[in-house]
Amino acid sequence: MGDNGTALLEMRDITKRFGAVTALSDVNLTVRQGEIHAICGENGAGKSTLMKVLSGIYPHGSYNGEIVFDGAPGDFKDIRSSERRGIAIIHQELALVPVLSIAENIFLGNEHASAGVISWHETTTNAQQLLDRVGLRESPGTRISDIGVGKQQLVEIAKALSKKVKLLILDEPTAALNDEDSRHLLDLILELRRQGLTCIIISHKLNEVMRVADTITVLRDGRTIETLAVGPELAEEDIIRGMVGRPLVDRFPERTAHEIGDITFAIEDWTVYHPLDQQRKVVDGVSLNVRRGEVVGLAGLMGAGRTELAMSVFGRSYGKKAGGAVFKDGKEIRTHTVPEAIGHGIAYATEDRKHFGLNLMDDIARSITLASLPKVSRQSVINEHEETKVAERFRKDMRIKAPSVKAITGNLSGGNQQKVVLSKWVFADPDVLILDEPTRGIDVGAKYEIYTIINSLAAQGKAVIVISSELPELIGLCDRIYTLNEGRLTGEVARADASQETLMRYMMKGRG
Template structure:
């Protein structure tokens, strides 16, 4: 039996106006974890969609050789029958159904056309034990966090007798604890002989588990590294990804911070359904002109709830407290009023709340400031096109034209469209919620540069991020949030690499154990 379970030979795939894959060849050994990395738009997800039958045979050139046989999958059902299972970045679960119902959806345990619920729950329980999930099979998926939902997807894959598991950015929305648990699970699968293809932008995670690393750039496979021969330096992988050395992860800054622009006092927010529960508890903050202010904390600490409640009370109930902008009380009671007051909010969920996915770049960019391109209440199409093209060029949105639908853009380019939308609104205060989630190091650097330039122009920026090195690399000052409260404050310019690690540990420890401050200015 060959040591190779999968070989993709000379794969080429084109879309109108762009060649997504250009003569790509790719091999995976049996029982290995093979990482697939590259910039947004490099072709990683497209290559895996070719493999899994999302793009069926006939829509691409080249051959898929799996377990020694040439395969011509006409759809995803064919690849699943052969044990090739793909878990996409956007989880395909039904929130209102139970864990067991989700695991066997489309693959039901039935007798004579009637579902056997006892057998369904029994088998689901066995699968949950294999992935280390302690919830009962009857638990509704809507009651699970993202980390546990990811494990349900993997249990679903195991129910289909997976032999080659493809995971597309599986940790992009997970905290460190859940990410580590998922990576440990992949190692267990490797011991059982299951091969995995891991698509990830988190190179530190790739280095922990990968046996091989293949780098794609501009639709071509540019290198493959065998990790068994020794650790592969991150800088080398990054150079292969972006086509040049990236000596510094963060652009240099010379902050010039001015007077207070926004003050929030005694801000409290209750859960929209369980109104007895506070999700933001008596928070006060100050944001200054030209300042990049970071908010750190674990997922569930209340960071997004704070941001959304400030932005037009778009989340929560029973909101109390006051916000002052330029020393005057601001009306943030609705989204239009918050925009009029000078606020912009780049959501962490760009697909659901940041973009109209079935519309073009042309239509999305001006959405937050339509009055600027309208004449007598009617959108000027020529002006709309000029604005969209200007921002496409200015912030390097990679697409054939502004007529490209945003759903077909890579994650990093979708994020740039969301940023362009709010840049065109010309807001004084920008709240950026996980602005680099799920995007590569090259695109991250471009977004960091945009943030730096905005601050240099006098804009005031709040950055919410789960990545502590990112916060320390781009912000001037940090608040640490836990259980809905600010529990500490740290000037970023006093942080060293050692403080990075110390603070990261403290943020994790604060969540379950204490509300004592880390540091005070």
């Protein structure tokens, strides 16, 4: 906690409207010097909007209310002016330049140069000091495109530290990270607080919030509901109650008892090499199977090869020279291209919905029908009326919050975008669905709805594979869970025997 609990930041009566929609209504937030302050709330509660007001993305004058930062008015006209005052925001969608090195990214726009010539020695030395500070053991010369999301997140923090930040804002910092990388990041945040840094963290992961935060502010429907001090008497259920306005008795819907049938999908001795490094096996001799009506989980730490396995099976979308075979209902099938995989009734819903799952310029209706256009067209002409009818049905069934099916998917919240991705694949009516981090960056209420959809798919006899970094999610959803480590299968655990400790033990198995 800060030296004397003086306020570093006060946001008073912040109201922000977009046309007829009020996104924030009289929101108040006080962050004390040297504390970690968490902001929790469902999707669409206004968390990101509030941070965009604070950082000047929504400039002073476009909202009502006032901001006082470090003893002076915070009338920020853009993100540069908030940065100059010592506010750094790290978004869920990282903003690094993939082709540049770590060092170049850290000092981008802030170069060590005299007379227009960059001093690489100084850049590299300073980058190295910052990397040591955030605990990243890569060389400053490594390209961003060659490191994983967990490490990119640390580069973003190093970049913020290089700007002499006073208030670090992290928006869903662990959403894309596995448990191990998350733990490293949270330890780093605690360490930076010990060094006097103040931090705001927006997160859906309540166990993490409880671990690092001193104070939690709950937002609901654009209003401040309550501010809670974290202590032994505060339970996760109290926060959930504030977020959703109702206690969630159970975070996972009841599984309806249904028959689990025969093995419908199997992979045998599957091996994949890294696309850039032909020597490196990213997936190493993996065999697994799924039955009709069964939900099977894939657990692993970052870099375990779960997504690479899924993408390589789904039309060889990843890697080089895969060895092994794929079987559907006992027959070996070819899935060398994505259309071949879809033709065999396999669907893959990606974790990265921004890059692969959706065209953010498309409307909801087209996004849902895209993988199965023949169903809504005759002789290659799309019947828009039919398309709208289909989309309208999914909008209702999936409870997609949008003014109409003509709404552009890029304007939806993360949870609703994810429901559109799921709708697309449910409409394609596959036999095997691979869902990669289906609830990444989604709040508790929307997660429950997505779990219900997954259960109903299994009840219809579909075979579902779920890749997730959240162990409670796998335990709550799956009939069986496979664990991967460094590309190898290290365990297979039945639902009845699955605990976080057991899974973690298998996920770490075989390391050094």
